[in-house]
Amino acid sequence: MPTPRTGLPSGGPHPLRPPKPRPGDRIAVISPSSGLPGILPLPYELGLRRLSENFGLRPVEYPSTRTMGATPRQRAADIHAAFADPSVTAVIASIGGDDQITVLPHLDRELIAAHPKPFFGYSDNTCLLAYLWQTGIAAYHGGSVMVQLGRPGRMHPLTEESLRAALFTQGPYELRPADRFGDVDRDWADPATFDEEPATRPGGGWSWTGPEGVVEGTCWGGNVEVLSWLLMADREIGADLSVYDGCVLLLETSEDLPSASEVYGILRAMGERGLLGRFPALLMGRPKTWSFDRPHTPEEAGRYVREQRAAVERALAEYAPETMAVFDVDLGHTDPQLVVPYGGTVRVDGPARRITVTY
Structure with a gap:
């Protein structure tokens, strides 16, 4: 067997890991890329119900969460509001899209750094994930309200287990x-x-x-x-x-x-x-x-x-x-x-x- 090759245990920076939410907490639902919840409400409403019923979290929406065509500045304002709200303990994207890169210049890095919270998203949300990395905040690649939480029939058991562990627990998985x-x-x-x-x-x-x-x-x-x-x-x-x-x-x-x-x-x-x-x-x-x-x-x-x-x-x-x-x-x-x-x-x-x- 080949000799194990150990990479740098401290490889890369060590971003701050924000505190985890607990059941009963408020979670921000934002649309940094696309307001698809406004025109495709079925998976979105299903995802919101599962956030509440399956995970015990209380979703909080913002002005552009369901707004198609929201400007980059409007979507940035929702991100700021979600991170700055002391009653919100986590943030999750409704879905991805294709122009979140236009939101980045409008973000206030000092504001977000002063109010670190776990963020969940993937796809076009790679923009915000990379932004948080550069800001010194750890986040989570995966999870969206419309796709994973709004999956037809039921959430996939592996998805639900992984998302639950990432939301509420600490340690190895x-x-x-x-x-x-x-x-x-x-x-x-x-x-x-x-x-x-x-x-x-x-x-x-x-x-x-x-x-x-x-x-x-x-x-x-x-x-x-x-x-x-x-x-x-x-x-x-x-x-x-x-x-x-x-x-x-x-x-x-x-x-x-x-x-x-x-x-x-x-x-x-x-x-x-x-x-x-x-x-x-x-x-x-x-x-x-x-x-x-x-x-x-x-x-x-x-x-x-x-x-x-x-x-x-x-x-x-x-x-x-x-x-x-x-x-x-x-x-x-x-x-x-x-x-x-x-x-x-x-x-x-x-x-x-x-x-x-x-x-």
Whole structure:
């Protein structure tokens, strides 16, 4: 067996971990990207009920939470209000979108730093996650009101367990691969969608590649497409790339289904910037393979997964050959979805094939 390779236990900075909420507390529900709750109320209202009934939290909405077309300044004001409200103990995104990057220039870093709270979100919320990292606040990659909490039929048990642990507990939590998963959507405007759970298919487990070792470090990353926008705009990455040395990189792709060449191009740019090779471990989320615009057949979906993995492996071979990678981790745009601490500690144990996060 290969000798375990231990990454920097203190890899990366140590963002502040805000206190956890408790059942009965108020949780802010914000829409930093898109006001979809206003035009697709069924999954949103279901998600709010589950926040209340399943988790015992009291959702608090803001002026743009249900407002399509809210300006970046209006959405920033909701973020400020959510963090500044002393009666609110956590913040969760209603859903993602595609222009949260325009909100970042309107944020008051001093205000948010003075009122740190756990934030939950993914996809376009990579912008706010990266912003909080640069502000020195740990957050959580995963969880949204409309998708995970508003899942038809019921919440997926693995999703609910992970989200509950991330919300309310502290300490190590071992991630587990899903036996079955799904990524085919149904019409949220149709009430019949919510009569039964989504279809699933066999999961196949996680796949490990690269040098085996044990890497423990602070987690950073997010949605690949959104990270590319941050890199192009030179926002929330920072000039001192050494802060990423020894960190665990988290990557996932969205329902936009970026091509393998696009994914490779983004990772190549990260490599050319001197960023990709700083991470001794990569958690690559299970790719979403279906969208309403591209309803892939199972055969097409399988080819898409293989091509994306080959693109990632090519980039790692060229820019980060010492990085241990785990593919098809149940994070990001997949069902179930595991919550991963962003700015928190992740331990990737190659010989034991185990991933443990610290909530």
